[in-house]
Amino acid sequence: MENVLNDIIIFFFGAGGLALINVIQKRWEMKYERKAAKEDKAELKADKLDEFSGKLDDFLSKQSTVNEEVLTKQKEVDKILLAQSEALKLDMLEKIFELGEKYIKAGEITFDERRRLHEMHECYHKGLGGNGDAELIMRQVDELPLKPTT
Helix, strand or coil, X not given: CHHHHHHHHHHHHHHHHXXXXXHHHHHHHHHHHHHHHHXXXXXXXXXXXXXXXXXXXXXXXXXXXXXXXXXXXHHHHHHHHHHHHHXXXXXXXXXXXXXHHHHHHHCCECHHHHHHHHHHHHHHXXXXXXXXXXXXXXXXXXXXXXXXXX
16 A cells, blocks of 8 residues: 555656646746847847938938039029029129219219119128229219209
């Protein structure tokens, strides 16, 4: 009977030990599965970050190219505008001289003619950066007597 009791005890302890080993084994498997899942998640994050970083690099590279093109076009436009400004400045100076000499030759000027000539000179001098070439003729025009308006 003792042998049977020993066999029963050994059976229960053996089964319990086996069950305990199975529980420990399952616990380790779960632990490794969670670790593997975390590693997979971290790897996926890293992959997405690399993908985003690549896209950002591509975008910035394209932006750089676009910025260079815009700057090149802006320089071309600036060159054209400068040339047009210089041409307009010379044209305005010529017109101021032409009108000023006409009024000086006539010996008189109306108030409105003098006002318009001063507006032209203001545009030439301040707006277009004139260099003072018209100052002498403008002083002579200012000394002219005003012609009566009808």
